[in-house]
Amino acid sequence: MNFDNLKNYLEFSDEVKLAMEQNKPIVALESTIISHGMPYPQNVETAKACEEIIRENGAVPATTAIIGGKIKIGLTDKEIEFMATSKDIIKTSRRDFAYIVSQGLNGATTVASTIIAARLANIKIFVTGGLGGVHRNAEVTFDISRDLEELAANDIMIVCAGCKSILDIGLTLEYLETKGVPVFGYQTEYMPAFFTRKSEFKVDYKINNPKEAAKAALTQWSLGLKGGILLTNPIPEKDSMDEDKINSAIETALKEAEDKNIYGKETTPFLLTKVLEATEGKSLEANIALVKNNARLGAEVSKYLYE
Ligand code: PSU
Numbered sequence: 117m118n119f120d121n122l123k124n125y126l127e128f129s130d131e132v133k134l135a136m137e138q139n140k141p142i143v144a145l146e147s148t149i150i151s152h153g154m155p156y157p158q159n160v161e162t163a164k165a166c167e168e169i170i171r172e173n174g175a176v177p178a179t180t181a182i183i184g185g186k187i188k189i190g191l192t193d194k195e196i197e198f199m200a201t202s203k204d205i206i207k208t209s210r211r212d213f214a215y216i217v218s219q220g221l222n223g224a225t226t227v228a229s230t231i232i233a234a235r236l237a238n239i240k241i242f243v244t245g246g247l248g249g250v251h252r253n254a255e256v257t258f259d260i261s262r263d264l265e266e267l268a269a270n271d272i273m274i275v276c277a278g279c280k281s282i283l284d285i286g287l288t289l290e291y292l293e294t295k296g297v298p299v300f301g302y303q304t305e306y307m308p309a310f311f312t313r314k315s316e317f318k319v320d321y322k323i324n325n326p327k328e329a330a331k332a333a334l335t336q337w338s339l340g341l342k343g344g345i346l347l348t349n350p351i352p353e354k355d356s357m358d359e360d361k362i363n364s365a366i367e368t369a370l371k372e373a374e375d376k377n378i379y380g381k382e383t384t385p386f387l388l389t390k391v392l393e394a395t396e397g398k399s400l401e402a403n404i405a406l407v408k409n410n411a412r413l414g415a416e417v418s419k420y421l422y423e
């Protein structure tokens with residue numbers, strides 16, 4: 117095997133291949149949200165709906181995953197279905213990536229590994245729901261998501277609805293500042309808290325429209341100031357949740373994770389599932405609404421990034 121030839125590892129969907137030839141805007145999407153972030157069938161429905169929203173807004177979606185050891189840039193509907201239903205899919209961060217590829221296994225890409233896949237395919241923007249970050253109590257557990265390092269190290273813009281308050285939002289922002297990642301708020305001055313529109317923390321800058329976001333990113337990269345940009349987009353008002361309800365669900369989930377000694381890569385999926393159960397599915401509805409909202413914004417911004 118020729119290890120040097122990237123072609124041996126990557127597989128592009130027909131749609132993405134064509135978009136690359138025509139220099140059309142491409143928007144990456146992750147697959148951990150499909151395999152480990154949402155239950156079936158909402159996971160498939162949401163993944164397909166996001167792709168459709170991106171198309172309707174003039175860009176081409178590229179959901180990434182590792183299937184049978186191939187790094188997929190763009191999935192067929194059948195492959196999305198597979199990622200949504202198979203039990204045989206490993207949550208894949210940077211440290212897992214090469215092993216999964218070399219063994220011909222299946223991996224769902226997190227934010228961190230979607231950034232890796234996007235870089236291999238030269239994609240400049242990526243849409244998701246929530247970014248991983250510094251966990252509460254990280255000073256004891258050392259639990260800081262790889263998402264942050266990968267975002268800092270690559271020229272990519274991520275559109276998300278902030279991060280869940282299962283994380284320590286303040287420490288996550290401090291970490292991003294140390295790494296030099298600008299945090300923008302889309303039409304807001306406050307860092308969104310995923311289920312709610314606002315946390316107590318301010319973003320670095322408020323962005324007024326998609327063009328402004330793209331301009332800031334392109335300027336950063338032109339100046340050789342390498343690294344990612346976080347564009348946070350608050351959940352639409354009508355879909356946002358009651359702050360007290362969601363916070364109490366999160367507190368209960370964190371306590372249960374501690375009691376059950378959940379740690380490592382299991383922590384985030386465990387907390388997500390528990391919050392969903394505690395809110396009787398309400399958090400899932402909110403999650404779906406905000407991802408779709410991010411898909412729309414990501415597609416709009418992407419047009420200016422590929423000009
Ligand atoms: N936050 C969410 N939903 C998710 C995730 C985070 O609200 O599905 C997923 C993303 O794929 C993210 C990953 O990259 O969890 C972070 O996992 P960890 O904390 O283990 O780095």
Ligand code: MN
Nearest residue numbers: 259260261380
């Ligand atoms: Mn972790």
